[in-house]
Every structure is written in structure tokens, then in C-alpha cells.
Amino acid sequence: MTPALSRLASAHDAVTRAGFGLAQICLLVIVGAYSFETVSRYFFAAPTSWSNEVVAYALCIGTFLALPEVTRQGGHISISILTDVLRGGVRRTVTRVIAGVAGIVCLYVGWVLLDGNISQVARSEMLTRITPIPKIWISAWITYGFLGASLHFLRQAAGETGAAP
Amino acid sequence: QDLRMIVSWPETNEMAWMPGARFKENLEAKDTGLSVTINGPESVPPFEQITPTSMGVFDIIYTYPAYHSKALTVVANAMTPEPEKIRSSGVFDMIDTYFQDEHNLKLLANVAVGSAGYHCYLSEPLDGGEWQGRKLRGVSTYVPVIEALGGAAVNTPMGEVYAGIERGVVDGACAPQSVYRATKHYEVAPYRTEPTFGQLVSYIAMNLDTWNGLTDEQKTAVMEAAQKTESDTIRIGDEVIDADLEAMAAEGVEVTELPEAQFEAVEQAYYDGVWALAAECCGEELSAEIRSAARDAGLTD
Amino acid sequence: MIEWYVFLSVSLSVLLVLFLSGPPLFVSFLLVNLGTVLMLLGERGLILVANSIFDSANIASLSAIPLFILMGEILTRSGSVENLFRAMDGLIGRVPGRQYVLTVAISVIFGALSGAAMAVAAMLGRSLYPTMIDRGYDRGLSIGTILAGASLAPIIPPSVLIVVIATLADVSVGRLLIAGVGPGLVAAVLILLYIALRVSRREKSAPEVPDTARRGWREIVRSIGLLLPFSIIIFAVMGLILLGVATPSEAAASGVLGSVLVAAIYGRFSLRMIRESVSSAMLITAMIMVIVASSNLFGQMLGLTGATRGLIDWGGALADNPCVLLTLLLAIVFVLCMFIDQIALMLILVPIYKPLVEAAGFDPIWFWLLVLLNLSVGGITPPFGYTMFAFKATAPEIGLGPIYRAAWPFVGVFIVLMAVVVAVPGIATWLPTAMN
Ligand code: NA
Ligand code: NA
Numbered sequence: 009m010t011p012a013l014s015r016l017a018s019a020h021d022a023v024t025r026a027g028f029g030l031a032q033i034c035l036l037v038i039v040g041a042y043s044f045e046t047v048s049r050y051f052f053a054a055p056t057s058w059s060n061e062v063v064a065y066a067l068c069i070g071t072f073l074a075l076p077e078v079t080r081q082g083g084h085i086s087i088s089i090l091t092d093v094l095r096g097g098v099r100r101t102v103t104r105v106i107a108g109v110a111g112i113v114c115l116y117v118g119w120v121l122l123d124g125n126i127s128q129v130a131r132s133e134m135l136t137r138i139t140p141i142p143k144i145w146i147s148a149w150i151t152y153g154f155l156g157a158s159l160h161f162l163r164q165a166a167g168e169t170g171a172a173p
Numbered sequence: 174q175d176l177r178m179i180v181s182w183p184e185t186n187e188m189a190w191m192p193g194a195r196f197k198e199n200l201e202a203k204d205t206g207l208s209v210t211i212n213g214p215e216s217v218p219p220f221e222q223i224t225p226t227s228m229g230v231f232d233i234i235y236t237y238p239a240y241h242s243k244a245l246t247v248v249a250n251a252m253t254p255e256p257e258k259i260r261s262s263g264v265f266d267m268i269d270t271y272f273q274d275e276h277n278l279k280l281l282a283n284v285a286v287g288s289a290g291y292h293c294y295l296s297e298p299l300d301g302g303e304w305q306g307r308k309l310r311g312v313s314t315y316v317p318v319i320e321a322l323g324g325a326a327v328n329t330p331m332g333e334v335y336a337g338i339e340r341g342v343v344d345g346a347c348a349p350q351s352v353y354r355a356t357k358h359y360e361v362a363p364y365r366t367e368p369t370f371g372q373l374v375s376y377i378a379m380n381l382d383t384w385n386g387l388t389d390e391q392k393t394a395v396m397e398a399a400q401k402t403e404s405d406t407i408r409i410g411d412e413v414i415d416a417d418l419e420a421m422a423a424e425g426v427e428v429t430e431l432p433e434a435q436f437e438a439v440e441q442a443y444y445d446g447v448w449a450l451a452a453e454c455c456g457e458e459l460s461a462e463i464r465s466a467a468r469d470a471g472l473t474d
Numbered sequence: 475m476i477e478w479y480v481f482l483s484v485s486l487s488v489l490l491v492l493f494l495s496g497p498p499l500f501v502s503f504l505l506v507n508l509g510t511v512l513m514l515l516g517e518r519g520l521i522l523v524a525n526s527i528f529d530s531a532n533i534a535s536l537s538a539i540p541l542f543i544l545m546g547e548i549l550t551r552s553g554s555v556e557n558l559f560r561a562m563d564g565l566i567g568r569v570p571g572r573q574y575v576l577t578v579a580i581s582v583i584f585g586a587l588s589g590a591a592m593a594v595a596a597m598l599g600r601s602l603y604p605t606m607i608d609r610g611y612d613r614g615l616s617i618g619t620i621l622a623g624a625s626l627a628p629i630i631p632p633s634v635l636i637v638v639i640a641t642l643a644d645v646s647v648g649r650l651l652i653a654g655v656g657p658g659l660v661a662a663v664l665i666l667l668y669i670a671l672r673v674s675r676r677e678k679s680a681p682e683v684p685d686t687a688r689r690g691w692r693e694i695v696r697s698i699g700l701l702l703p704f705s706i707i708i709f710a711v712m713g714l715i716l717l718g719v720a721t722p723s724e725a726a727a728s729g730v731l732g733s734v735l736v737a738a739i740y741g742r743f744s745l746r747m748i749r750e751s752v753s754s755a756m757l758i759t760a761m762i763m764v765i766v767a768s769s770n771l772f773g774q775m776l777g778l779t780g781a782t783r784g785l786i787d788w789g790g791a792l793a794d795n796p797c798v799l800l801t802l803l804l805a806i807v808f809v810l811c812m813f814i815d816q817i818a819l820m821l822i823l824v825p826i827y828k829p830l831v832e833a834a835g836f837d838p839i840w841f842w843l844l845v846l847l848n849l850s851v852g853g854i855t856p857p858f859g860y861t862m863f864a865f866k867a868t869a870p871e872i873g874l875g876p877i878y879r880a881a882w883p884f885v886g887v888f889i890v891l892m893a894v895v896v897a898v899p900g901i902a903t904w905l906p907t908a909m910n
Contacts, residue, residue, distance in 0.1 A: 031760070032752045035544065038537050042727030046720045049342075055308050055327040057316070063723070064534040067763070071531055074760035083870065084498030085761055085863050091496045092873060102496070110501045117504055117523065124524035131275070133224070134242035134454070136313065143242075147528055153764075183824075215777040221525035228518050330534060333721045336651075342721055357640070 017168065020159055021080070027156065028077035034070030038063050058139060065146050072153025079157040082164075104165050111161030118154035125151055176383065178211045178233040179226060181219040181240060181375075188351035188413055189375075192284040193235040195409070196377055196402040203394035207387075209233065227277045232383040234278070237375045239313045243275050245455040246283060248463055249374035250314060251447040252472040254285040256403035262470035267463050271455060278378040282399035286351065287410025290369035291315070291443075294353055294362045295345035295429065296338050302432040310334050310346035317446035318347060318370065321438045331356070338362050349373045354417045364429040365421075368436055371443045377402065444473065478784035482776070485510060486813055489772075493857055500768035507771040514779065523771060530770035531763060534723065539592055539864075540759040541726035545707070545733045546597035546868075547751035552737035556605070557700050564697030571673040573606050574619050575666065581623025582662050583708075585630035591853045592864035595624035596758060599868030615672055617865070617872070617880035621854040622665045622887060624861050628850045630658035635816070639846060643824050643831075645838045653843045656901040661847075661891050668887050703739045707732040758867045765863065796834045800841075803827060804848055804892065811852025816860075843902045844892055851888035854881040 045059035078084060094102055125147055127133075134140040178197065182189035190213075197209040217225060223241040226234040238244035245268050252259060259265050269280040293309060305323035309315075312328050319326040324344075329337050337343040338361040345362045353359055377399060387395065418426075431439060451460035467473040485506055492502035504523075511519040548554075569575055577598065584594045598620040606616040628635040633654060640650040710732030714720040720728060737743045775781075807823065823845075831841050853861030856878035866877055895901050 028753075028756070032749075032756050035540055035752055035756050035759070038540065039544070039727045039730050042537070042541075042720075042724040043731060046714070046724045046728060049308065049327070050719045053306055053308070053325065055325050057326060057328060059724075060328050060330060060534040063537045064532045067534070067537050067540065067759075068528075068531040070540075070756060071760045071763040071767070074756050075764055078757055078760045078764075081757070083757060083761055084500065085765065085866055086496055086498045086874075090494060092875075106495070106497045109505075110497050113501050113504050113508070116508065117527075120520045121524050121527070124521060127224075132242075136220075136239060136242055136244070140242065140453075143528075146532065147524075150527055150531065150767075184828075212778055216774050217522060217525065218529040221529050224525065225519075225521050228521055230515055230519050230521060329721060333723070337721055340717070342719070 017163065020156075020163075024076040024080055024156060024160070027073040027152070031070040031073035031077070034066040034073065037066040038070075041066070061139065068146055069149045072149045075153035076156030076160055079160040104167060107161045108165035111158050111165055114154045114158035114161060118151055118158055121147070121151040121154060174207055176207060176209045176232040176379075177230075178209050178235060179217055179222050179231040180211055180213055180234075181222060181236040183213050183215065186351070186355055188286050188355075188410065188417075191409060191413075192282075192286065192375065192377070192402060192406045195405050196233075196235070196282070196398060199398035199401045199405070200395060203398055205388075205391045205394040207391055207394065223276065223278075226378070226380055229380050229382055231380070233281075233377065233379050235284075235375065235377045239450075243271075243454050245271050245275075245451060245459070245463075246280070246374070246376040247314070247447060247454070248451045248460065248467070249283045249285075249376070250372050251444045252372065252374075252467055254288045254372055254374070254407055255472065256283065256285075256400065256407075258470050258472055259283060259467075260400075262472065263466050264463055264470070264472070267459070267466065271459065272378060273381055275455075276378070277381045279381050279384040280376060280378050281395060282377040282403050283374050284377060284403060284406045285372050285374045285410065286349070286406055287414045288372075288407055289350070289411070289414050290371040291318075291347055291349050291373065292353060292365045292367070292369055293318070293345060293347040294358060294426075295364040295366070296341075296362045297344070298364045298427070298429040299366065299431065302435040304344070307344035308342070310337070310343050311348075314371070314443065314446050314450060315347040317442040317449075318439050321442035322435055334358060335361060350414055350417050350421075354421055359421050359424060359426045363424075363426050365426055366431050367428045368431065370436070370440045371447070478779050478781040481510075481779045482781040482784075485772075485775070489813065490857070499858075499863070500764045503765070503768040503772060507768070507775065510775045510779075511771070514775070522774070526771035526774055527767045531767045536763070536766070538723050538726045539596075539762060540755055541723070541730055542594070543596045543600070543758050543868075544751060544755040545726070545729050546600035547755045548730065548733040548737055548748070549707075550600045550604075551747050551751050551754075552733075552740065552742035554703075554733070554736050554740050554742060557703075557740055561697040561700040564693050564700070571669055573602070573609065573611050574615065574669045574673070577602055577606075577616075577619045577623050578662055578665050578669070581620075581626050582630065582658070584623075585626040585658060591624045591627045591850065591861045592762060594627040595621065595853075595861045595864040596868050598624060599865040603865075603869060612676070613872075614876065614880040615669065617877055618884045619665070619669060620865060621861055621877075621881050622661075622884035624865070625850045625854055625884075625888065626658050626661055628853075629654045629661060629847060633846075635849060636846060639824060639842050639849075643828055643838065643842050645842055649839055650842060650846075652905045653839050653902045654846065655905055657843060657847060657891065657895055660894060660901055661888065664887050664891055664894075665884065668883065703736045706736055706739075758864075761867045762860070762864055766860075796836070799830065799834050800836070800844075800896070803830065804844060807845055807848040807852070808855070811849060811859075812855045813858050816849040816852050837899065837903060840895075840899045840902050844895060847888065847892050847895065851885055855885050856881060 041059045041062045045056050049055040091099060091102055091106075125144055128143045128147060133143040135143050135146065178193060180190065180193040184190050193211055197211060201208055212231070219236065219240050222234055222236055225231055238247035238250070248264070248268070249259065252264070265280065265283070272278045272280045293304070295304065295307070303322045307324045308327050309319045309324045310329045311319050311326050316326040327343055329343055334343060334346055335356065335358055338345065338358060346358060350365075353365065359365075379395070384392070448460060448464055451463070464473065488509070489502060489506045492505060493499065507523060511522055515522070580602065581594065581598065584597060603616060603620060607613065627633070633651065636650050636654060707729055711725045711729040714725045714728055734743065734748070737747065827845070831838060853859045856862070859881070862874070862877050862881060866872065866874060
């Protein structure tokens with residue numbers, strides 16, 4: 009790998025790590041929001057209007073911020089019957105082809121999502137649960153998750169050493 | 174030509190399903206070569222239905238305004254259910270123009286299921302006409318109503334409301350009687366408030382490109398079917414409301430009266446809330462313009 | 475428009491082949507969903523892909539999943555679970571297959587705490603499974619017991635699944651909830667009977683734990699003392715729900731705080747432990763949620779092509795033969811559950827089943843409870859089942875093959891359970907009737 013590519017790869021890893029750090033904060037937000045809601049409602053008869061929405065958004069954002077890291081670690085759930093029986097070079101090739109396909113699929117979905125994001129901004133689509141917020145605030149993270157995961161899959165397909173599946 | 178229609182309620186919610194089915198029936202009876210295939214929320218979840226219709230994946234949408242952004246048809250929730258007047262006053266055309274510009278949708282009908290409005294239902298009867306300090310489940314247009322009588326609005330997910338009322342996590346909810354009955358919430362919250370307030374008005378709209386592709390004869394047929402649906406649903410709705418209320422009374426549901434002063438406060442809060450929502454979603458000026466047209470026609474106050 | 479049966483068989487076959495060729499499951503789902511959408515609706519239909527991912531990833535009640543996983547992580551990583559085992563060792567005498575019995579007992583308790591099989595499977599996988607393997611218990615039977623135990627969660631109240639079914643099917647939520655108690659307990663007994671059968675046939679699958687000392691009252695008191703802190707978690711989850719302080723999802727959050735408190739009481743609290751638990755729980759959550767989000771559209775497409783409705787029309791011809799109809803309706807749920815998500819399936823099937831149930835004159839509580847049992851076991855019928863995936867996510871060293879093999883016998887146990895409930899409807903209907 010050329011030094012330039014290698015610098016790009018480590019930048020991508022750094023972004024992935026930072027994203028995963030934020031994802032963990034999302035999980036703490038879920039715990040915090042529901043705990044606050046329970047205490048505020050029960051002891052102070054002051055339910056919040058936001059807890060269910062914040063929790064739903066935190067779950068979504070956290071999931072997709074963590075997706076590239078799951079992919080980097082090769083942690084996805086799959087049925088490995090085929091690859092388990094293969095050995096040596098064939099196995100490596102099949103694994104790389106699978107990673108390549110996964111990368112292309114995620115890239116395509118990422119592109120579809122990005123297209124959706126653009127139209128959400130153009131049409132200023134709002135999420136209309138209780139407190140309306142722009143949909144893009146939440147949906148952008150899904151796009152990030154798929155594009156980040158796609159890049160990790162493609163790096164694994166390219167045979168980059170490191171945490172391959 | 175087969176038109177693909179997406180609706181926001183499952184077939185099990187008979188009252189909510191009826192207007193869509195009614196429109197299909199009315200349009201197909203016109204015999205202009207148009208048929209309708211209905212897809213429910215199992216095909217696309219309710220909150221995600223408008224964009225695919227704007228983009229032409231579906232030809233017709235039948236949904237509730239507050240499920241989507243830029244939901245100008247929400248103003249019909251603050252008007253008396255008089256479809257002809259809504260059209261003759263120009264209100265219908267103003268919303269239609271906005272929908273064509275913002276959603277690429279041609280507004281076909283505002284459908285009210287019956288002429289009665291919303292109840293709030295409670296686990297304990299009203300105390301001096303107030304629900305001071307109680308936690309009531311309600312979103313968007315209900316929030317000002319709940320707060321007007323000293324309650325706190327909570328947005329407990331619908332599926333958790335039953336158990337929530339049973340265990341006292343929430344003290345009731347505000348919804349039309351069809352939801353009250355379908356969710357079985359009356360089992361745990363047997364006191365429903367009277368009189369009702371506001372209107373439950375959904376709408377039917379068509380993708381603008383589909384609309385423009387129709388022949389003049391077909392367009393007339395669609396609009397006639399839509400107008401017939403508007404009056405059908407109010408008539409059928411009123412019958413079903415009576416049946417629903419009777420059935421629930423047999424199950425032990427009691428009426429708890431809102432005294433006049435409180436009812437006025439509730440109604441005012443509801444109307445103000447709806448108009449504030451319209452101003453926020455679709456522009457102060459436009460909503461003020463519609464409100465004054467509706468006022469002139471005696472549809473709202 | 476292609477015929478629904480062509481669509482159904484082709485998409486299921488393609489999905490199956492893709493699953494077995496080894497890519498991440500969410501990628502297989504995406505491939506089939508993209509292909510279906512492009513074929514049926516063309517490029518403009520792609521908006522449905524984006525929408526379905528967004529919609530299914532934004533459901534607040536799914537937050538119980540990460541919260542129960544996090545509880546399990548904290549209890550495991552702090553070593554608190556070891557205290558539970560030590561205490562149980564001190565309390566329970568020489569019962570053959572004690573860990574299996576313990577797993578089932580804890581499953582019943584967890585089932586009464588949680589409405590989601592995935593959360594329980596993840597929790598048991600995190601906390602009980604490593605200990606069972608360490609102690610030399612049979613791997614297949616251990617996995618199977620955990621999967622079967624986790625499947626009790628949607629049956630025993632509280633259960634999100636029950637509330638949703640009851641609402642869609644227009645039956646009383648309260649009665650259907652209560653109806654789950656009987657079958658849930660019968661299921662636990664059947665699971666224990668099956669384990670007893672296996673253990674009696676193969677001694678090795680249940681090693682005896684070395685009996686270090688005679689159990690005097692001193693030992694028993696010490697064990698009970700060791701157990702006491704766990705009542706904090708029981709209270710934080712079950713107690714708050716029963717007292718009406720919190721909804722099930724909120725109670726899950728207080729359960730997390732409870733588990734932190736328990737770790738602190740055992741002197742095992744550290745920020746590092748919390749950091750590791752949060753990190754691991756978030757990874758597992760992402761693995762599960764991305765499948766949920768990617769598979770959602772598959773169910774939507776079944777609805778859109780009319781596949782599921784066509785299937786049911788075909789079965790509806792049998793409405794005048796209730797036995798055949800019942801078998802068929804349940805068989806459809808069983809077969810579809812092998813491949814797709816239970817909630818999506820329910821959204822499609824319940825509205826279509828409802829008129830058939832009325833036509834055939836089935837007791838609605840009894841019928842929908844059978845569907846519920848079917849959906850619950852659907853989480854452990856290979857190849858697709860969230861209960862299995864949730865467990866698998868906590869035990870990455872095990873392939874799906876051994877998990878499938880471990881699941882099948884217990885699928886059999888649940889089929890026996892359904893047969894029992896069909897033969898003796900009172901198991902389901904007695905309590906709800908007694909309520910009036
Ligand atoms: Na449960
Ligand atoms: Na399954």
C-alpha cells in the first residue's frame with residue numbers, strides 16, 4: 009500500500025473509532041433519558057415530552073455510528089457453513105469476494121440513502137412525533153453507517169491486512 | 174389502469190380503513206377504466222408513506238395529516254365536518270395548491286369519520302371538571318388540550334398505554350372513540366369525557382403526475398368519487414360511532430361530563446393548537462389566510 | 475405483475491442461497507430487497523429501502539434490547555453473576571443437570587421481567603453460557619436450553635408481542651396477557667422434562683459439581699446473603715413495573731442502574747468495567763439492529779406483492795374444515811417464521827387471519843395464544859431467528875451450525891407444547907376466564 013493510501017486508511021479507522029465512541033454515549037443517553045423520565049414522572053409528577061423520542065433517536069444514531077466498527081472487527085452475524093469447509097487460498101478468495109459484494113451492496117444502499125437525504129433537505133422534511141425536528145438530523149447517521157461499513161468491507165476485499173473477518 | 178393506493182391503517186381498524194375502501198368502491202363504480210389496489214401499513218409504515226406517493230411509487234395516499242411534515246390538511250381538524258362548505262369557501266383549493274407545490278400531490282378528499290370529535294378517557298372520573306396533575310397520553314394536536322385542564326401530556330408508545338393505565342403509569346389518553354374501542358383501553362380507563370372536541374379528519378390525495386395522466390372524463394370521475402366518499406364516511410361514521418359507544422357502555426364505560434367552562438377551554442386550546450401547528454408547518458400567512466376564509470364560511474372560529 | 479407464488483418461492487430461495495453462501499445476514503436481506511424493489515417498482519421504488527431502514531431503526535420500544543444486553547454485560551463483567559452461581563451451588567443439592575434446571579428457572583424469572591426473547595437470549599448467553607461451558611456441560615444442550623428458555627419471554631407476561639397481537643386482532647390485551655401464564659409455565663415443565671430425558675441418557679452432558687462441604691444452615695444463610703443484592707435488580711425491573719412506576723422499557727433502564735448498584739455492593743464496580751460493558755453492549759446492539767433494519771422491507775414486499783394474502787386465500791378455501799384450517803394457519807406461521815421477522819409477519823398475517831378465525835369459530839384468546847407460541851418458537855427455528863442471532867452475538871466463537879442443531883430438539887418441545895394447548899385449551903383460557 010502506498011503511504012498516501014495508508015494514511016487515508018488510518019484516518020478512516022480514526023473516524024470509525026470516534027464514531028463508535030459517540031455510539032456508546034448514545035447508549036448512556038438511553039439509560040439516562042429513561043431513568044430521568046421515570047424519576048421525574050413518579051416523584052415529581054412531571055413527565056417529559058421528549059424521552060421516548062430521544063431514546064428512539066439515540067438507538068438509531070448509536071446503531072449506525074457503531075456499524076462501521078462492527079464491520080471493522082468482522083463482527084457481523086452470518087452463516088459461515090460455506091467458508092468453514094474451505095481451506096487456504098480458496099477460503100481467502102471467497103472471503104474477499106464476499107467482503108467485496110458486501111462493500112458494493114452497502115455502497116449502493118449508502119448512495120440510495122444519500123439521495124434520500126438530499127431530497128429530505130430539499131423538501132425540508134420534518135419528523136412529526138411530538139417535537140418536530142428535521143428528518144436529516146437522524147437519517148444522516150444511517151447514511152454514515154452504511155458508507156463507513158462499505159469502506160471497511162471494500163478494504164477487506166482489497167486484502168488489506170488487519171482485522172479482516 | 175390500476176391505481177396503487179397506500180393507506181395508514183390496517184384492515185382490522187375497521188373505522189379507519191372504511192374511507193379508503195369506500196373511495197375504491199365509489200371510483201370503480203364510475204366505470205372509467207380505473208381500478209384501485211389497496212396496500213396497508215404492512216407494506217409501508219404510516220409515517221413513511223407520503224414520500225413514496227409524492228415520487229410515484231404509489232398513485233393514491235389515504236393518511237392522517239399529523240403523520241407527515243407540511244401537513245396543511247390538519248386545518249380540517251379545526252373545522253366543522255361540512256365538505257361542501259370546505260370546498261365552496263375556497264379552503265379546499267388553497268390546501269390543494271399547497272399540496273401540489275410542496276408534495277406533488279393532488280388533494281382529492283378530506284375524510285371525517287363521522288361528525289363527532291375526540292374524547293379523553295380516564296381511569297378516574299373528572300374531579301371538579303379538571304384533570305389536574307394527571308398524566309394523559311396524547312401527541313401533537315392533543316397536547317394543548319391536555320395541558321389546558323392542568324394535565325401533563327405523555328407520549329407513551331400506543332402499545333404500552335393499556336398496561337400503563339392499568340398500573341397507573343398514565344391516567345388516561347385522548348383519542349377518537351374508534352381508537353378507544355379498538356385498543357380496549359376502556360377496560361382500564363372506563364370514564365370518557367363528553368362533549369367531544371375537534372374533528373378527526375384524514376385526507377385522500379393523488380400523485381400529481383398520475384393525476385395529470387388521466388383523461389378529463391377520468392378526472393371528473395375521481396373528483397366525484399372523492400366527494401361522494403366525503404359524505405359517505407360522515408354518514409357511515411355517525412352510525413358506527415353510536416354502535417361503538419353503545420357497545421362500550423355495555424362493557425361498563427361511563428360518561429364523565431366536562432362542565433361548560435372547561436369544555437370551552439378545551440375547545441379553544443384545541444383550535445389554537447391546530448392553527449399553531451398549521452402556522453408552524455406551512456407558514457403563518459397561508460394558515461391565517463385559510464383561517465379567515467374558514468371563519469367567513471362559518472367553519473371555524 | 476408477477477404471480478405472488480413465483481415471487482414468494484423465488485425470493486425465499488434466493489434469500490436462503492444467499493444466507494448459506496456466507497455474507498453478513500443484513501447484506502443478504504439488502505440484496506434481495508434491492509432486487510425485489512428494482513424489479514417490481516423500478517428505480518423510484520428505492521425510496522422504500524431508505525424509508526424502511528429509517529422506520530425500523532427508530533422504534534423506542536426496541537431500546538429494551540440494548541438495555542437488557544447492557545444489564546447482562548455489567549452483571550457478567552463485574553463478576554456479579556458468579557456470585558449468583560456460587561449462591562445457587564450453596565442452596566441446591568445434588569440435582570442432576572443442575573445448571574440446566576437453573577437456566578430454565580432463571581428463564582422463567584427473566585421471562586417475567588422482560589418482553590423480548592432477544593434480550594433474554596443475549597443476557598443468558600452473556601451470563602450463564604460461559605459458566606456452563608467452563609463447568610463442562612454439554613454445549614448443544616446448554617445452547618438449546620438457553621434458546622428455549624429465552625423463548626419463554628414473549629409468552630410469560632409482560633410481553634410486547636402479546637400487546638401488539640391483541641391490539642391488531644381486536645381481543646382483550648389484559649386477557650391475552652394473562653392467558654400466557656399457563657402455557658409459559660407448561661413450556662418450562664416440558665423443557666425440564668426433555669432435559670431430564672437427555673441427562674438420564676447421557677451422564678456426561680451434566681457433570682456433578684464437586685461437593686466441597688456439607689450444607690449446614692450457616693452455608694445456607696451465607697448463600698442467601700450472597701443472593702440478596704440481586705433482589706435490587708428484580709425490584710428495579712419487575713417491582714417498578716408492578717408498582718406502576720415505570721413502563722417496561724423504562725424499567726429496563728432502571729435495571730441497568732440496578733445492576734451497577736449490585737456490582738458496587740459486590741465490590742466489583744469500576745469505570746473500566748462500565749466502559750467495557752457499554753462498548754460490548756453497543757456492538758451487539760448494532761449487529762442485531764442492522765439486521766432488523768435491513769430485513770424490515772422483506773415483510774413489506776410480501777405485503778406489496780400480495781404474496782402473503784395469496785397464500786392465505788389459498789388456505790381460506792379450507793375454512794369449513796377447522797382442524798385442517800388450524801393446522802394450516804399455524805403451519806404457515808411456523809414456516810414463514812423460519813425465514814422472516816416475527817413482527818413483520820404478524821403485521822401481515824393478523825389482519826388476514828382475523829376473519830378466518832371468526833369464520834371457523836375459534837376461541838380468539840386460544841387461537842392468538844397459539845399464534846404467539848408459534849411466533850415465540852419462530853425466534854429459534856433455523857435458519858432465521860432473532861433469538862438465535864442474539865445468542866450468537868454474545869458467543870462469537872460458536873458457528874450458526876451448532877446453534878441450529880441445538881435449537882431443533884427444543885423446537886420439537888414447543889411443537890409438543892402447542893399440541894398440548896390445542897388438546898387442552900384450558901391451559902390458556904382458564905386464567906382469563908377466572909378473571910371475570
Ligand atoms: Na415476558
Ligand atoms: Na425462525
